[in-house]
Amino acid sequence: MGDHFQPQPPPAANDKPAVWDLVVQDLERDEAPLSTLKAPFPWSTRDLMALVRADARARDAQGRKRYGVPLQAGNGRDAPVDAYQEALDLAVYLRQALEEHASRFVPDAELYVREHLSGLYNIALHSVWRLRWLLFSRDGR
Incomplete structure (x- = not known):
């Protein structure tokens, strides 16, 4: 197994923004232009984006519960x-x-x-x- 599979330290909290918050902001930014597209499925792109944002927030909560800190840049990993x-x-x-x-x-x-x-x-x-x-x-x- 290569060096890129060695265990990493647990993430350390710091004063940088939570990366999941940045991802949700990016999703919200990207939603506006996508909302005008016609989706080839029975739900709207806006509905799908709302589901993705909710899933991102849930994944953030899961990580915070598991590691005790939000995912942040400069966390030692x-x-x-x-x-x-x-x-x-x-x-x-x-x-x-x-x-x-x-x-x-x-x-x-x-x-x-x-x-x-x-x-x-x-x-x-x-x-x-x-x-x-x-x-x-x-x-x-």
């Missing part, structure tokens, strides 16, 4: 390593979903769902490659 590890997990979960998709979605939407899962899986793989390049260029390994 190596964010690119965390992102790389999580991106690997994302890729494997999406690949699992591709294997399982036929039994989990409405038949009329099967091709649509498979195309989206394939696209997300490819994005995840590209994210993994880019993150690994970033770590290599920074650490030389």
Whole structure:
């Protein structure tokens, strides 16, 4: 196992803004232009964005409960390593979903769902490659 899988220290609190708050602000900023798009599904983009914001807040609460502090920059952890590890997990979960998709979605939407899962899986793989390049260029390994 490479150095990028060594345990990291628990996050340490500091005076920087909570990163989840910044993510929610970014989601709110991005919502306005998206709200004019016609979604190819029965719910609106605005409804979907509201769900994503709520999920982000719930994930923040889960992290605060687990670690006792909000996720903040400068917390003593190596964010690119965390992102790389999580991106690997994302890729494997999406690949699992591709294997399982036929039994989990409405038949009329099967091709649509498979195309989206394939696209997300490819994005995840590209994210993994880019993150690994970033770590290599920074650490030389």
